[in-house]
Amino acid sequence: MTDQAYNFAYLDEQTKRMIRRAILKGLAVPGYQVPFASREMPMPYGWGTGGVQVSAAVLTPEDRFKVIDQGADDTTNAVSIRSFFERTANVETTTKTEDATVIQTRHRIPEVALSEGQILVYQVPIPEPLRFLEPRESETRKMHSLEEYGLMHVKLYEDISRHGHIATAYAYPVTVEARYVMDPSPIPKFDNPKLGDNPAIQLFGAGREQRIYALPPYTKVVSLDFEDHPFDPSKADHPCGLCGAENSYLDEVITDDAGGRMFVCSDTDYCEDRQASGHRGKDAA
Amino acid sequence: MRDTALLSVRGLAKHYGAHIGCTDVTFDLFPGEVMGIVGESGSGKSTLLNCLAGHLDPDHGEVFFDTRAEGLRDTIQMSEPGRRMLGRTDWAFVHQHARDGLRMGVSAGGNVGERLMAVGARNYADIRTQAEDWLQRVEIDTTRIDDRPTTFSGGMQQRLQIARNLVTGPRLVFMDEPTGGLDVSVQARLLDLLRGLVRNMGLSAIIVTHDLAVVRLLADRLMVMKSGRVVEAGLTDQVLDDPQHPYTQLLVSSVLQV
Numbered sequence: 001m002t003d004q005a006y007n008f009a010y011l012d013e014q015t016k017r018m019i020r021r022a023i024l025k026g027l028a029v030p031g032y033q034v035p036f037a038s039r040e041m042p043m044p045y046g047w048g049t050g051g052v053q054v055s056a057a058v059l060t061p062e063d064r065f066k067v068i069d070q071g072a073d074d075t076t077n078a079v080s081i082r083s084f085f086e087r088t089a090n091v092e093t094t095t096k097t098e099d100a101t102v103i104q105t106r107h108r109i110p111e112v113a114l115s116e117g118q119i120l121v122y123q124v125p126i127p128e129p130l131r132f133l134e135p136r137e138s139e140t141r142k143m144h145s146l147e148e149y150g151l152m153h154v155k156l157y158e159d160i161s162r163h164g165h166i167a168t169a170y171a172y173p174v175t176v177e178a179r180y181v182m183d184p185s186p187i188p189k190f191d192n193p194k195l196g197d198n199p200a201i202q203l204f205g206a207g208r209e210q211r212i213y214a215l216p217p218y219t220k221v222v223s224l225d226f227e228d229h230p231f232d233p234s235k236a237d238h239p240c241g242l243c244g245a246e247n248s249y250l251d252e253v254i255t256d257d258a259g260g261r262m263f264v265c266s267d268t269d270y271c272e273d274r275q276a277s278g279h280r281g282k283d284a285a
Numbered sequence: 286m287r288d289t290a291l292l293s294v295r296g297l298a299k300h301y302g303a304h305i306g307c308t309d310v311t312f313d314l315f316p317g318e319v320m321g322i323v324g325e326s327g328s329g330k331s332t333l334l335n336c337l338a339g340h341l342d343p344d345h346g347e348v349f350f351d352t353r354a355e356g357l358r359d360t361i362q363m364s365e366p367g368r369r370m371l372g373r374t375d376w377a378f379v380h381q382h383a384r385d386g387l388r389m390g391v392s393a394g395g396n397v398g399e400r401l402m403a404v405g406a407r408n409y410a411d412i413r414t415q416a417e418d419w420l421q422r423v424e425i426d427t428t429r430i431d432d433r434p435t436t437f438s439g440g441m442q443q444r445l446q447i448a449r450n451l452v453t454g455p456r457l458v459f460m461d462e463p464t465g466g467l468d469v470s471v472q473a474r475l476l477d478l479l480r481g482l483v484r485n486m487g488l489s490a491i492i493v494t495h496d497l498a499v500v501r502l503l504a505d506r507l508m509v510m511k512s513g514r515v516v517e518a519g520l521t522d523q524v525l526d527d528p529q530h531p532y533t534q535l536l537v538s539s540v541l542q543v
Contacts, residue, residue, distance in 0.1 A: 133388070133390075133391075146365070146366045146369060148369065148403065150373075150399060150400070150402040150403025150404070151399065151402075151403070153402040153407070154388070154391055154395050154398065154399050154402060157394070157395050157398055157402065157409065157412065158391060158392060158395050160409055161392055161394055161395065161413075161430070161431050162392075162431065226407055226408060226409040227407050227408045227409075228408055228409050228410050229409050
């Protein structure tokens with residue numbers, strides 16, 4: 001039962017209208033960071049206040065809602081946000097990627113391909129890809145409006161000169177529709193190829209930084225690189241220890257203090273599905 | 286002669302409220318020419334330079350620049366993207382403090398390569414080769430290419446700033462006291478280097494300084510400014526050896542003789 005002390009999905013209707021306007025503008029100008037009047041949410045900044053506000057604005061009573069944190073459905077952040085919307089919006093929740101209509105995510109894109117009609121909501125800590133190279137907001141906005149993105153390659157240049165290869169492994173910058181350079185939130189670069197040409201709507205919310213940006217379905221997204229150091233969506237070179245998957249993104253889990261470790265799918269739903277259909281990895285009990 | 290000028294300035298003025306920044310400045314700069322602007326602190330030298338380089342918006346006047354891509358253009362009427370593009374290609378700006386012109390958190394190679402990447406270079410090996418070449422030209426050991434400018438001495442930082450500015454082959458360099466704050470022997474080496482680069486690349490330059498020795502060495506022509514106005518202009522040797530205006534006479538006579 002919905003907690004009657006709250007409006008549907010916690011935020012008041014005027015706030016949701018304001019956020020929806022920002023989302024529509026973001027969808028109209030893919031990759032452009034739309035400022036919005038972020039509200040205080042009943043959780044600390046950095047826990048997904050931006051994502052929660054975007055989810056609240058797009059949720060309808062008929063939606064089925066899924067929350068993942070680093071791919072997992074059962075971590076603190078995911079559990080608390082899921083129960084937050086169960087209580088304030090009384091929506092159905094699920095852990096199945098295919099069944100969900102709205103998925104709020106922190107740092108991953110689900111392994112199962114998304115489909116038309118689904119909405120993927122990202123929690124974004126720092127929406128500005130140029131932030132650590134150019135601290136002035138006035139200057140970065142000007143660089144975006146004038147398409148001056150040479151500086152972004154300086155970051156990649158620095159990576160190669162220091163490590164011999166592009167060492168940026170997450171929050172890997174992308175160009176959207178050959179126009180805006182965008183920070184895809186701290187997803188591993190393994191997920192970057194899934195950003196482009198995706199049938200689902202992708203929305204990015206940054207609560208503390210008060211920015212919303214978006215990728216409409218089937219948007220062209222290109223990861224930045226050099227001609228002689230092309231983009232490489234790398235992952236740990238192992239199969240999943242539990243389900244044996246060869247091409248899913250893996251977490252390394254330390255199992256003892258004698259060097260024991262195992263690699264498991266970071267997407268728990270995907271891993272469980274595979275195990276249920278009979279796939280077994282070498283560490284499966 | 287007039288229509289071949291690289292930079293034509295007509296009646297340029299900038300006011301800060303009732304205070305005059307600079308006013309009624311008119312001159313032509315021809316390709317390959319180096320012009321010095323001297324004057325005491327507050328005489329409007331830097332205001333003028335910033336107006337010319339598009340960092341400040343002048344109140345009156347016209348500045349025409351002979352761009353490589355599109356010929357003669359009014360840089361004040363020009364759109365901001367166009368002006369910023371010029372700032373990365375045809376123009377270069379050397380700040381007095383290297384820290385203002387460098388990215389201190391980025392390696393020397395990255396600093397030199399930034400302008401290349403800003404105009405579309407996307408091949409790491411090429412960028413690296415050009416950066417090494419330029420470090421050599423400004424006499425910085427190429428083994429320092431991956432070091433940050435914070436580990437460089439003041440003179441090296443200034444030379445790195447010059448390399449970073451000249452890498453895209455600009456036609457006009459604005460310099461704001463390029464030798465200020467450096468010790469005398471480092472100054473001499475930097476001036477020597479600058480003179481070589483300017484002559485070899487056929488650069489035009491506008492150098493703002495209060496050091497008459499710098500203009501004597503580098504500049505073909507000289508403008509003397511006082512209270513925002515140009516009080517005397519002419520060939521460098523002519524102005525310094527036979528100053529006409531009382532202020533210029535004072536300036537020339539105040540140089541310490543060792």
